Amino acid sequence: MPVIRVLPPELINQIAAGEVIERPSSVVKELVENSLDAGATRVEVDIEQGGARLIRVRDDGGGIAPDELPLAVASHATSKIGSFDDLEHVASMGFRGEALASVSSVARFALTSRARGAEAAFRIEVDGGKLQAARPAQHPPGTSVEVRDLFYNVPARRKFMRAERTEFAHIDDLLKSLALARSGVEFRLSHNGKPVRVWKAARDEQAALARVADVLGEEFPERSLRIDHAAAGLRLSGWVGLPTASRGQPDSQFFYVNGRLVRDRVVAHAVRQAYADVLFHGRHPAFVLYLELDPVGVDVNVHPAKHEVRFREQRLVHDFLFRSLHEALAQTRAGQAMQPAAVADTASTGAIAASSSSYGGGWSSGPAMQNRLSLGVREQPLGDYAALLGASPPRVDSSDWAAPSMAPDSPDQAPPLGFAIAQLKSIYVLAENEHGLVLVDMHAAHERITYEKLKAARAANHLRSQVLLVPLSLAVSAKEAAAAEEHAEALAAWGLELSRGGPSAVVVRRIPALLEGADVSQLTRDVLAELAQHGSSRRLQELENELLSTMACHGSVRAGRRLSLPEMNALLREMEATERSAQCNHGRPTWTQLSLAELDRLFLRGR
Structure with missing residues (x-):
């Protein structure tokens, strides 16, 4: 030697x-x-x-x-x-x-x-x-x-x-x-x-946003949300792109921890989950986000080039990022882009919904408004998802759609999406607002409305679980078995009952009733893998959301159905009050705006 x-x-x-x-x-x-x-x-x-x-x-x-x-x-x-x-x-x-x-x-x-x-x-x-x-x-x-x-x-x-x-x-x-x-x-x-x-050095937020626009593109400020939220010793600020600002590659993602640009799996996972309900398949969100926390809470000495960090409270950081972004994106509603941009603080959830129903005297905001577009789902027992899944798609009953009052005389009272004027090919709703022409994909819009109603119903009713006739024993890693034991109470709240069957084994005794027929083995392994790596898992909720999304798709008004003006206006009002209504369940846009200036350019007016 x-x-x-x-x-x-x-x-x-x-x-x-x-x-x-x-x-x-x-x-x-x-x-x-x-x-x-x-x-x-x-x-x-x-x-x-x-x-x-x-x-x-x-x-x-x-x-x-x-x-x-x-x-x-x-x-x-x-x-x-x-x-x-x-x-x-x-x-x-x-x-x-x-x-x-x-x-x-x-x-x-x-x-x-x-x-x-x-x-x-x-x-x-x-x-x-x-x-x-x-x-x-x-x-x-x-x-x-x-x-x-x-x-x-x-x-x-x-x-x-x-x-x-x-x-x-x-x-x-x-x-x-x-x-x-x-x-x-x-x-x-x-x-x-x-x-x-x-x-040039930015002296205020407007100048800082101009620098962001120079890096991410001039359209990014208009297609993003300003976020600033603090809790549990953490503060998240910056700009998150709307789903319409998504990209084919993750090349417009900038995440800073105490001023240091990092690439972190915990961060990536939290962001991906926050956008799961609104982003089209294969697309990537754009964002510039700054996370501030006590330097003691993050270890920056884990990579020679300092590209990676390690959070001491990994689960806390993950949950804080997910909730902050998820709730900020939930506040986006159709028509909001035409309103003055405001800071999205997750402490003010619901403020936008309140503003969409605050226009004076133009239409009813009482019980009739609350029941529009229910599509017969309310006749079903909301806790009985198995029965709801087995039932035929709910029938559209136009009597459920209360007609709004006549449009107000003052343009200041006009709602963000305006008032319906026609239907095109029984697919698109055309509406006029103070900015110009609004086009709405009626099936995509109603699909989102129905989906959010089903999610709210699920949240309001305790989840039912189903006992397996024969408990299923699974061989897993020791780390995953420990995660099952540590998070047993949280999993039981979602209807998944696990017990440790040995150093590297778990026993599945109950599963959520909504997921009857699912691959229990693969489901359990996916959940435990996320728990072991990130300290939390949303796999159960994601699978249930997929089923609810399918139900919403089948239960929504279909292309080819003629709508009356009151029905179209009811749809527009529901869109303005529904979370994430700018995209359907699959991430596709539900509406678009053509301003008068854009229409003038199309017809060469003023030239």
Whole structure:
């Protein structure tokens, strides 16, 4: 066996660089984060040849004292932590003290800095791991770092670099994410001497939203909800895209934990569940969200590049994110996009529903309004879902649809979706509001209304469970068996009764009556897998929602049925009062608006 020996510092730094420095954008990330930690209000990034030839980052931060410059490029030397207690309260972007040492070991490196209040700046250079003595230089207060010929002494790493355009695209994407993290900092990016990006410092929320629009697209602000909610020591703020702003790829998702962009499975799972009822299959939501919590509650020291974090109260964070987003999205109703945007605070659930019925004197908001579009479902015993599933689709009875009063004379009293004027091909309802023309897919809209009514009925009635004739014994992992024992009470509340049958086994004794005929084995395994990984599971509720969605689809008014004007108006009023009514159960839009300006452009009016 070879003898054990201590590795030379240059090799140690190159090994560390292999973990931290993947490509030029990794260098930019480390340098810009250092600038932000130094309190910079302006950061300039200059790139040449996609970062292969030059990466220069300038800032106006606090600077570095001359006698500390050699320490700045030493391994594991930092001003950000000094004890284990500091490591548990990390609030800075970086803290390991290995970035500059790693970068300088695989490139020609120069650092020029002038501390605030100092009379002069000083410069040090590192070439091939050899540090030269500091010498005076000209530089305003702040720091400049130059990285030339990246990986020049590591040919194996250099050959894995991609084309110039590709590498610069990664740098551009990185700067976008950092610009969203620190809206109060000015960022400038240039490539081969040409300015590419300029983000001025945002001084208010409107300016911050303008920066979000520059990154996610000009239409995002109009197709998003502002959210700001705090509970249990956690605060979630930012913007969540409406389902209509979804994308084919998850490339417009920015989630920050205490200002740090992260990719976390707990977060991804909570967001996916929050959008489950409104997002079309295969689509991904767009969002910019900021989670703030005590640094003690999150461990950022789990990944060399700090892309991942670990929450100490994982279940608490998951449930907080899900409920905040789920309730904010639930407040979206058809016609809401035409109203002034407001902060979506989950503490004010129901405010939008109240506003949709507050128009003066235009129509009834009494018991008749509450019973519209019930489609005979109320005649069924709402607790008896098995009977409801076995029954034929409810018959549409137009006598249930109370006719509203005549439209008010004042346009200020007009509802968001206006008043019906016609039906097109027995499929679409056409309505006129103060903005122009509203088109509604009547089946999709009524499907959502019926679905929400069924969910509310299920919530109002205790779930029934059915005893298995022969208890089912399942072999599971020890972690999943422990999760079944720990969450037995919560599972029983959903009608699933499990008991531990051994170190790696569970016994299923009851299942929800609504899921009679389901694959009990697969259902139990799915639930336990989520419980073991995330500390919570919504699999039972999701399966029940799928059945309720199917029932709602069959029980809703079908395309091809002629509706009277009172029936169409009743449908519009129900849409305005129903949660998530802008999308059907499958995530498709239920309505769209054509403004007068858009109609004028179609017919070239005014030209």
